[in-house]
Amino acid sequence: MRIPKSVSALAAAAALTALATGCGNSEAGGGQADGEQITVRIPDPGNSGALAVGKKDGSLDKALSKVHAKVRWTGSAGPFAPAAQAMSADQLDIAVGSVTSAITSLTQAPGFKFFTATAPDGAGEGILVRKGSGIHSVKDLVGRKVAVNQGGTGEYLLLKALAAHGIPASEVKRVYLRPDQTAAVFNSGKVDAWAVWATYSVAELGTGKAEFVADGKEIGSDNYSLTAVRTAFAERHPEVVRALYTYLHRASAREKRDPAAYLNVNTDTGPQALTGPAKAAQIDISRRGGTVGPVTRGDIERFRTVARFYAEQKVTRTTVDVAAHVLDVEKLS
Missing domain, CATH: 3.40.190.10 (Periplasmic binding protein-like II)
Structure with missing residues (x-):
């Protein structure tokens, strides 16, 4: 469920x-x-x-x-x-x-x-970026700001993706936000990416203006x-x-x-x-x-x-x- x-x-x-x-x-x-x-x-x-x-x-x-x-x-x-x-x-x-x-x-x-x-959910969760952001891989997140919910799915997905690519967590800025408040921040460009799940990713994907740089399957999410x-x-x-x-x-x-x-x-x-x-x-x-x-x-x-x-x-x-x-x-x- x-x-x-x-x-x-x-x-x-x-x-x-x-x-x-x-x-x-x-x-x-x-x-x-x-x-x-x-x-x-x-x-x-x-x-x-x-x-x-x-x-x-x-x-x-x-x-x-x-x-x-x-x-x-x-x-x-x-x-x-x-x-x-x-x-x-x-x-x-x-x-x-x-x-x-x-x-x-x-x-x-x-x-x-x-x-x-x-x-x-390998297809519905992942790290979301705006199309045209110049972020094409997890490695491109270095030096960037990524919105996550503290201690939950978002923080896990980001840390898991970074670890899989050998990137120290300290090289990416985690911005702790409530999930229901993140869409506006993401779309305004105040963060570069959003580690998110289907509850919120579907609406963003549906606009055609966002895409996963890595989804749950690629990240190896448990x-x-x-x-x-x-x-x-x-x-x-x-x-x-x-x-x-x-x-x-x-x-x-x-x-x-x-x-x-x-x-x-x-x-x-x-x-x-x-x-x-x-x-x-x-x-x-x-x-x-x-x-x-x-x-x-x-x-x-x-x-x-x-x-x-x-x-x-x-x-x-x-x-x-x-x-x-x-x-x-x-x-x-």
């Missing part, structure tokens, strides 16, 4: 506030009587993706009703860091994010675990997408987590086969909608992308590779043990 790709993410602080709105302790925090309906709190998915379809047609609530659960949509899907804080504070039960953001979030006091993994669940919720309601996994697994396979059906779910106009070349780019990326699956041993080894890389690059102080925060969804019942 991917984070809805056409919807601009909220700023971290704003997202955390939104996630908390109207979200006191759920039933999961205080026990559950037999037969009582369970509520699972999930950020509103916006205008694209499997969850957006599940919300609109009621198929997700129908699937969860089999385990006496329903969704409460709250806030908006945005950066993983504030969502991780919201889960740890018992204000949210489910969130989606990259393994890179997950690693930095795990350096705090995590109250969540991961139960799905989707393979890295940047998986993960679904996290609040630890206490998973412990009390494993059957709900398993049902949610089954829904996401099947829906993501349908989305891969027919990406267009999962775009512009609620509206085909306005800032949330994808049209023209941007829509075509997103359809191509989705077709080439992965599907939601359980976290395998092979996945965990790649998570460890990212964690070691982050420690080596001084993004984290130590190597984070991601494996300690993974659930085997196939053993949940």
Whole structure:
């Protein structure tokens, strides 16, 4: 499962506030009587993706009703860091994010675990440059300014690309910006490049004025997408987590086969909608992308590779043990 790709993410602080709105302790925090309906709190998915379809047609609530659960949509899907804080504070039960953001979030006091993994998006993420910028390779980034989100996908992609070409990280200026504020800075020329993922790259690629100097596949990205669940919720309601996994697994396979059906779910106009070349780019990326699956041993080894890389690059102080925060969804019942 991917984070809805056409919807601009909220700023971290704003997202955390939104996630908390109207979200006191759920039933999961205080026990559950037999037969009582369970509520699972999930950020509103916006205008694209499997969850957006599940919300609109009621198929997700129908699937969860089999385990006496329903969704409460709250806030908006945005950066993983504030969502991780919201889960740890018992204000949210489910969130989606990259393994890179997950690693930095795990350096705090995590109250969540991961139960799905989707393979890295080799086509939708990478280092974006403006056409005509004179930047034709990763080596051309030396001495340039590159916008990244600190500790997340952007910083990972840039550092990974530089390391692959033997370029010291100190030779490129990292400009830390919130993802939702970067497009204007990038297009104004105040930064020379933008290390970014499909949520934001699709709109830029759709203008025909930007291109990847290196995409995730060329970079060798191990940047998986993960679904996290609040630890206490998973412990009390494993059957709900398993049902949610089954829904996401099947829906993501349908989305891969027919990406267009999962775009512009609620509206085909306005800032949330994808049209023209941007829509075509997103359809191509989705077709080439992965599907939601359980976290395998092979996945965990790649998570460890990212964690070691982050420690080596001084993004984290130590190597984070991601494996300690993974659930085997196939053993949940």
